[in-house]
Structures are given as structure tokens and as C-alpha cells.
Amino acid sequence: MTHPRVAKDWYESAGVRGAPRRMLEEDREAGLKVFPEALVPHLCHEGLADLGAEGRRALLTQHFYQYMQFTAHLETKVVNRGAAMVAHGETDLDVGPGARLDAFKIYSDEAYHALFSLDVVQQVEKVTAVPVLPYDFGPRMERLDRTADRFLPEHGSLAQLLQVVAFETVVTRFLSRIPRDETVFRVVREVVGDHVRDEVHHHAYFTRFFKELWAGLSPALRVKVACGMPHFVNDCLRPDLGPVRAALLSAGLAADRAEEVIRDCYREETLVAAVRDAGRHTLGLCEYVGAFDIPEAQEQLRVLGLAD
Numbered sequence: 001m002t003h004p005r006v007a008k009d010w011y012e013s014a015g016v017r018g019a020p021r022r023m024l025e026e027d028r029e030a031g032l033k034v035f036p037e038a039l040v041p042h043l044c045h046e047g048l049a050d051l052g053a054e055g056r057r058a059l060l061t062q063h064f065y066q067y068m069q070f071t072a073h074l075e076t077k078v079v080n081r082g083a084a085m086v087a088h089g090e091t092d093l094d095v096g097p098g099a100r101l102d103a104f105k106i107y108s109d110e111a112y113h114a115l116f117s118l119d120v121v122q123q124v125e126k127v128t129a130v131p132v133l134p135y136d137f138g139p140r141m142e143r144l145d146r147t148a149d150r151f152l153p154e155h156g157s158l159a160q161l162l163q164v165v166a167f168e169t170v171v172t173r174f175l176s177r178i179p180r181d182e183t184v185f186r187v188v189r190e191v192v193g194d195h196v197r198d199e200v201h202h203h204a205y206f207t208r209f210f211k212e213l214w215a216g217l218s219p220a221l222r223v224k225v226a227c228g229m230p231h232f233v234n235d236c237l238r239p240d241l242g243p244v245r246a247a248l249l250s251a252g253l254a255a256d257r258a259e260e261v262i263r264d265c266y267r268e269e270t271l272v273a274a275v276r277d278a279g280r281h282t283l284g285l286c287e288y289v290g291a292f293d294i295p296e297a298q299e300q301l302r303v304l305g306l307a308d
């Protein structure tokens with residue numbers, strides 16, 4: 001089997017190796033929006049009618065901040081935790097010396113993604129004067145830990161690797177559209193473009209990594225992994241509603257109105273459909289290796305609404 005690898009020309013092509021620091025210059029951004037409005041489910045709710053243009057702009061900006069901060073936390077706390085294990089050879093799977101070195105390339109990429117995500121948040125805050133609300137990654141981490149404890153209680157590091165596989169192989173199609181969206185701040189398009197270019201390689205690396213990992217699992221462990229994967233996909237794709245609530249309240253919405261907006265814009269069937277759509281590559285990968293031929297895994301797919 002071929003071991004997972006990143007780009008052959010990583011030293012030349014990776015963002016951290018050669019891309020310039022992306023700077024917000026106000027005159028370049030005139031008339032543009034910080035983030036695509038269509039990516040903020042609650043922005044067009046009628047309950048926001050009284051907010052006015054300024055209030056809506058602040059909400060859009062908060063959504064942008066939250067997305068970028070989520071990214072910075074995810075890269076450093078989830079992805080790089082797993083990448084370091086692979087690089088150090090601390091996994092049951094021997095990926096070979098080249099792929100171990102590549103895991104440190106991914107580690108460097110993700111650290112840089114975290115850096116530029118926070119950098120652009122701070123630059124936008126300075127120019128727009130919309131204050132960044134505190135961001136709590138805790139609920140997401142708890143969700144991931146709960147799934148790990150439930151399905152792989154004696155295989156903590158394997159569970160952490162599967163979390164990386166899930167995050168790195170889900171389809172971030174909406175993200176890849178941002179660099180071409182001419183309504184969006186140029187600095188945001190540039191930063192997202194840098195990110196997407198690196199992630200294409202990570203996606204390929206972890207797809208191959210999972211196939212190799214699966215091939216080496218015992219039948220008993222395959223059942224546990226097959227049951228856990230749909231939950232990890234669900235954990236990584238479901239939006240956190242805490243930050244949405246905080247943003248709505250900070251925009252001046254009354255608590256009951258904020259709850260109404262959340263209820264209307266984040267209905268269960270909408271969330272399940274979004275997970276199915278963005279998770280289809282990862283779920284397809286599980287299917288490809290035969291994970292979903294296991295009846296227990298089919299049951300978990302049904303529980304989550306992800307079965308065909």
C-alpha cells in the first residue's frame with residue numbers, strides 16, 4: 001500500500017513557506033462585506049428586522065470572528081494533536097519515515113492557519129470596531145470526547161486520530177467558494193484561499209491514512225471505529241449554537257427573540273441535511289472500506305439520520 005504523503009513541493013508551495021502575510025487595507029475593502037451573508041443562517045430571519053444595517057453588519061462580523069476562532073482552536077487542539085502523534089510514530093500504524101515527516105509539514109501548516117486566522121480577526125476588529133466576543137471551544141471538545149469515550153473507551157489515541165480524519169476529510173465546499181466571491185473582503189478571500197490550497201493536500205493525506213489504518217484493524221476494533229466515525233462527522237459539522245446565541249444577544253436582541261431565531265434557523269432537519277451534505281466524502285470513505293457493511297454501524301447511521 002502507498003503511504004499517505006503531502007505535496008512533493010511542500011517546501012515551495014505551502015502557505016507557511018511562501019505566502020505573504022495578508023493585510024487588511026481599508027481602501028481595498030470599500031463596499032465589500034467581511035463574510036458571505038449567505039453562510040450565516042440566521043441573518044435573514046424576520047426577527048432581526050429591527051436591528052438595522054449596523055446591527056446586521058455586526059452580526060455578520062461576529063459570525064466571521066467565530067468561524068476564524070473555531071478554526072484556530074480546531075487546528076491547534078484537535079488536528080495538531082493527531083498530527084504530532086503520527087509524526088512521532090506514536091500510533092499503531094507504521095506510516096513510514098516520509099509520511100511521518102509529512103505529518104510535521106501538516107502540523108506546520110495548521111499552526112500557520114491558526115496564526116493567520118487570529119491575525120485577520122484582530123485586523124478586522126481594529127478596522128470595523130466590532131469587538132470580538134470571547135469564544136469557547138469547550139463544548140465542541142466535550143462533544144468529541146464524549147464520542148471517543150462512548151465508542152473507543154480503551155483506545156484514546158486512536159479516537160483522537162479519527163477525529164482528525166473526520167475534520168480533515170469533510171467537504172468544506174462553502175469555504176472553497178469564498179476566494180472567488182467578489183462581494184467579500186479581499187483580505188478574507190486571500191486568507192481563505194491560502195487555507196484551501198493547503199487543505200487539499202491534507203484531505204488526500206488523511207483519506208489515504210484512514211484506508212491504511214482501517215486495513216490494519218482487528219475485526220473487533222473495526223466495529224468500534226465504524227460505529228464511532230458517523231458520530232465524529234456529526235460532532236465536527238454540527239454548528240455550536242452557544243456562539244450564535246451570544247452574537248444575537250450582543251446585537252441587542254431580547255433573550256426570547258434570540259431563542260426564536262435559533263429555533264427557526266437551526267431546525268433539526270436542516271442540521272441533519274447539512275451534516276449529510278458536508279460529511280458525504282468522509283461517510284463515503286467509511287463505506288468504501290466496508291465500515292458500513294457492519295450492522296452496528298448501520299444502526300448508528302440511522303440514529304443520526306445519516307443512513308441512505
Ligand SMILES: [Fe+2]
Nearest residue numbers: 075110113199
Ligand atoms: Fe488547516
Ligand SMILES: [Fe+2]
Nearest residue numbers: 110168199202
Ligand atoms: Fe488541515
